[in-house]
Amino acid sequence: MTSDSTRRTPAARPAGTAATLITVAPTGAESEKAAVPALPVTLDELVVTAKECAAAGAAVIHVHIRDADARPTLDVGRLTDTVRALREGTDLIVQLSTGGAVTDSFGHRLAVLDAGPDACSLTCGTVNFGDEVFANPWPFIRELYARTKDLAVVPEFELFDLGHVAMLHRLLDDLGPPFGGHVHCDLVMGVPGGMPGDAATLVGAVAALPEGATWSATGIGRSSLPVMFAALAAGGHLRVGMEDTITFARGRPVTGNAELVERAAALAELAQRPAMTTLAARAMLGVPDRH
Numbered sequence: 001m002t003s004d005s006t007r008r009t010p011a012a013r014p015a016g017t018a019a020t021l022i023t024v025a026p027t028g029a030e031s032e033k034a035a036v037p038a039l040p041v042t043l044d045e046l047v048v049t050a051k052e053c054a055a056a057g058a059a060v061i062h063v064h065i066r067d068a069d070a071r072p073t074l075d076v077g078r079l080t081d082t083v084r085a086l087r088e089g090t091d092l093i094v095q096l097s098t099g100g101a102v103t104d105s106f107g108h109r110l111a112v113l114d115a116g117p118d119a120c121s122l123t124c125g126t127v128n129f130g131d132e133v134f135a136n137p138w139p140f141i142r143e144l145y146a147r148t149k150d151l152a153v154v155p156e157f158e159l160f161d162l163g164h165v166a167m168l169h170r171l172l173d174d175l176g177p178p179f180g181g182h183v184h185c186d187l188v189m190g191v192p193g194g195m196p197g198d199a200a201t202l203v204g205a206v207a208a209l210p211e212g213a214t215w216s217a218t219g220i221g222r223s224s225l226p227v228m229f230a231a232l233a234a235g236g237h238l239r240v241g242m243e244d245t246i247t248f249a250r251g252r253p254v255t256g257n258a259e260l261v262e263r264a265a266a267l268a269e270l271a272q273r274p275a276m277t278t279l280a281a282r283a284m285l286g287v288p289d290r291h
């Protein structure tokens with residue numbers, strides 16, 4: 001039986017491992033603003049989206065930014081301004097993408113950390129990416145990981161394929177635990193060329209993760225919902241957002257990132273693992289409070 005006293009508001013979200021960490025990835029590097037008008041590409045649009053998503057249950061924001069012409073950029077000045085604005089406007093954990101766009105150089109991707117984020121993505125291997133290749137050779141992965149430790153940035157290990165899980169083990173064996181002391185991974189599923197977005201693949205990948213690691217999962221495009229249900233059933237966390245999905249339902253474009261976070265939070269609530277507070281997320285991920 002449900003009573004009013006057991007209903008939760010975002011302000012009263014529970015802490016602890018029973019809760020669901022929701023990460024929002026609002027922009028990405030692949031969609032064009034002209035084709036997807038709801039995509040947040042300016043700093044103002046990003047901060048508005050971030051506030052809406054925080055209110056809807058997100059605790060982490062995975063950030064790609066655009067230049068004045070709405071093209072993907074890794075300009076460190078713009079990234080620094082973005083980190084500052086998101087910290088001023090929200091209490092979200094700010095995770096900058098070091099993946100960028102497939103055309104970005106390794107040097108520019110390493111320099112992302114100079115913007116001083118709380119966290120960053122760190123992809124653990126090369127993967128076919130539609131018609132392109134998302135390149136992450138071992139020496140680059142190793143250098144990026146060493147830099148996260150030097151600069152006190154918490155990495156999230158992005159795993160697009162089972163081979164990336166093996167690479168993660170190699171990285172941890174070679175250089176030890178990450179800054180913050182905790183390993184958190186994101187299974188990125190359903191990329192054309194990566195692992196498929198289905199329950200059987202998710203269960204197999206999770207079984208191969210390092211002992212004690214936590215994980216979230218995201219399904220690209222039409223694998224979004226199957227991956228979300230599978231992740232909740234298997235005890236994982238969720239990443240959603242317009243980087244990964246621009247269609248809310250068949251034939252119905254996403255109107256904004258907040259509705260994707262709202263749906264994730266509602267499903268997490270149904271699974272009796274409500275959205276995690278940012279405070280609890282910081283504790284779980286080992287991210288210091290830099291406000």
Ligand code: KMH
Nearest residue numbers: 029097098099100102121
């Ligand atoms: N845009 C993709 C090529 C990341 O953010 O670290 C890479 C990506 C992964 O989105």
Ligand code: ZN
Nearest residue numbers: 028097099243
């Ligand atoms: Zn990304």
